[in-house]
Amino acid sequence: MAKKVFKIIGIILAVIVLAVFLFLLWNYIRIQRGDLVKWDNQWYTQKELEEKFPPQEYDVPAKNTPEQIYAKFRQALLDNDIELALEQIREENRDGYREAFKDEEKLKEWIGELPENIIKENEYNNLAYYDLDMGTEYKNTVSFTKNQNGYWEIDQI
Template sequence: MNPKNPKLKKIIVTGIVVAILVTVGGICANNWVEKKMAKIELGLSSPDFPYRDYTEAELNKMYPQVKYADVETRTTPEETYAKFRQALKENNLEMAIEQLGKESKKYSENVEDLTKAYQELRFGMIYQNYPEKILQEDISESLAQFYFNYKENDTERTHFINFIKNSEGDWKLDSL
């Protein structure tokens, strides 16, 4: 074969160009796949081909920044507090526990405290410590803080009560 053969030169040049294109294409595809896999691991892209990125609305639905922020309120913090006071007044442990937020970090501790107070017949005394009206300190989409003032040894004090909203839209006690 004669290297001066134009047909052979054309085949060699075409082969080199194709090899370069395949190499560059492979590198680009590899980079794209690596980036998509990283986004999939972070939960920012769909795990199904073509691995499309989620929209901001889809991400907000999958990973809400504030839990239960979009849940419509069914029971207000004031209503929950009133039910809690009523439970104390009626010496009703079950109803008192129903007013506690099950997702609260202090749920078990609060249940234990209420159960102990119930067994020691202290619900009436505790009822006297919680005034009928509480004042709003701060409220957001799913967290709220209320307070009431009381006197202790001629000193004015403030007691805070925290509430959390649950998945049904009911505000529940986070702290006692």
């Protein structure tokens, strides 16, 4: 009787070990094929990854230029039209800039330092980077993102 119990327990353990081994092997194969991806310490299938992080490339023609957006942004600040300036910034980032613009003293100082023109550094698909020559030894960059409708917006300045 005891031998029979040990035999059954042994078979059950062997099946469990085999199942775990096959599961790990299956996941290893999925990882090697690129079907399973680890991002931010979480595992995602290709479909889950695309849903959570949609592609950032939009193959649409641009309806404006980063230079136009910067000029409109700068002029709005010079005219003290904060809301128009905020409209040139990506919606996800507006609240942070709205808070920063509340400090009127720093805002006036910053507006005075903004150059009239920006210098194109790099543009790739829907991302563009421009240099701001603010007369300091440090590099100041403004980044733009083209949205799905083809409009450039300030991502960070």
